Amino acid sequence: MRKMTVIVAALAAGLLAWAAPAAAQVSTLTKVLESGKLRVGTTGDWNPMSMKDPATGDYAGFDIDVMTELARDLGVEIEFVPTEWKTLVPGIVADKYDISTSASMTTQRIRSVGFTSAYYTLGTVPMTQKKNADRFTTWEDINQEGIVVAVTLGTSQEQQVKTLFPKATIRAIEAPARDFQEVLAGRADVSVTSTVEASKLVEVHDVLMIVPVEEPAAPTDIAFLVDQDDQVWLNYLNHWIRIKENEGFFDSLLEKWMPLN
Known part of the structure; x- marks a missing residue:
């Protein structure tokens, strides 16, 4: 009888513990x-x-x-x-x-x-040096063997380039270095970034241009x-x-x- 009482007490304690509300998270x-x-x-x-x-x-x-x-x-x-x-x-x-x-x-x-909640939507565009204007005019021009595409490690574009350019060589650049710097230095043919950043980069660096692809890739919300x-x-x-x-x-x-x- 004592054994049964102990079992019942243990079950009751467990039930109460389960039923008791967890400590509220401080927001x-x-x-x-x-x-x-x-x-x-x-x-x-x-x-x-x-x-x-x-x-x-x-x-x-x-x-x-x-x-x-x-x-x-x-x-x-x-x-x-x-x-x-x-x-x-x-x-x-x-x-x-x-x-x-x-x-x-x-x-x-x-x-x-x-x-x-999102407050802005952007897309991804490729960038290259202006001297490559005749080489790259479409997404498919970039998706070729021997083309080196730079992307910044940890960005959403790092995941996108694997789908966009399966034939190209992808070079992930770790901060504080940036992908476009590889293009400026001639170590990469193309870099990819958001539409908003690309528009600013071409203002700062005269040798850079946005590849005139038909439309940006991977439209996404930012928040x-x-x-x-x-x-x-x-x-x-x-x-x-x-x-x-x-x-x-x-x-x-x-x-x-x-x-x-």
Whole structure:
């Protein structure tokens, strides 16, 4: 009888433990408000979204303005946390920052992190030196044996080039170096990047051109990365984005940073 009582007690204890609600997760929103600081992970190498001045360490760009506005509306200070494309997702998972500046939504990334509502759509385009204008005019011109295609490690384009150019040689470049620098140095024939960055790069580097392909590849939404389990934080940010869209805030930034797009 005593043995049965012990078994029943153990089962009851287990049932109560199972039924008891798990400790509620403290939202990042609460942590940010209580700490008075918003930690923003950013690569600082994506013109015009996030650019770091190597001389001063200051950041500028479309996303930097967005994050500055977000911190202002939250009533907190902002701290930019340097990261790289290959560590952008792990940084969110490891709680190194509360949110990241924008990145493309990909099937690989959404396995590990959450994304806010998208606020911009971009595509992928190839770039080359102007002296190669007659060599490359289509996607298929690039997808040839002997052609070297550079891509930055950890970007969404790193996954895309495997499908776009199965015959070409792919060279993944690790930050702080960038793919287009390989083209400038003659170590690669082509590099690939987003439409927004490509438009800026050809303004800065006279020898570069965007290959006049029929249309960009892999159209994708971009948004901010957050903890995928933090629904309170995600809801706040999504509502905030909608409010700012209605106020014309994002339109004003497009005019400031991408006036030709």
